[in-house]
Amino acid sequence: MSSAKPLPELLAQYVDVDPEGWYLSAVEQAVRQRFMDGRDVNHFGPNDPFKRAQGVCAIARAAGVSIDAPFSDAVASLFCRKAIAWAREHDVVGGNLPDEMFRPTDAATRAEMIQMLFKWQGAPEAPALDDWQDTPSWAQPAVAWAVSSGVVKTDAIRANDVCTKAEAAAMLSRLVD
Structure with a gap:
């Protein structure tokens, strides 16, 4: 008999999601609202590096943009391209890319993910930090x-x-709450 806390039903298939993880509610919200999907049927990948294309896709989905493939056997890169094009058109990405390359498969830094969320929100004013x-x-x-x-x-x-994917889910979940 296990005393471990069970995962919420929505996340039960993911063997790599910790029911005690700091990220649990954010991941659950990201999956429920379809901002993010699992890496595969049995893995969400909370500690996976979050790719730049994944960031754009998650933001586009949160913005209500339909980027999903029309058929289950459609190539994922097709709908990622739609999200990247939407993000470029709406100034979520671009503008400070030194080599004019998006690098969709590169892991996003936390600053890059924050920058995408910031630009999606219209670059609102905020007080400067001391440190x-x-x-x-x-x-x-x-x-x-x-x-x-x-x-x-x-x-x-x-x-x-x-x-990480869990950190990106947390940032996006906090923003849309």
Whole structure:
């Protein structure tokens, strides 16, 4: 007999989701609202590096953009392209890409994910922070906004760290709440 807390029914198939994990409610919301899917049928991948294309797809879905493939056997890259095109058109990405490359399969840093969320929200004004904790200058307005709006906490900025899928779910869930 196990005394472990069971996963919510929506996440029960994911063997890699910790029922005691700090991210549980954010992942549940991301799956429920279809911002994010599992890596496969049995894995959500909460500690996986969150790819830049995944970030754009999650934001597009949160914005209500229909990016899903019309057929179950359609190639995933087709609907990712739709999300990337939408994000570029709505200034969620771009503008500060030095080589004009999106790099969809690169892991997003926390600063890059915050920047995408910030730009999706229209780059609202926010007070500057006293301690930028190694935040790149291009991301400082976005990080200040993310802290002031509760998307991230000041002790959890870590702007240059790779953003995990669970962290991205938490940021997006906090924003849409």
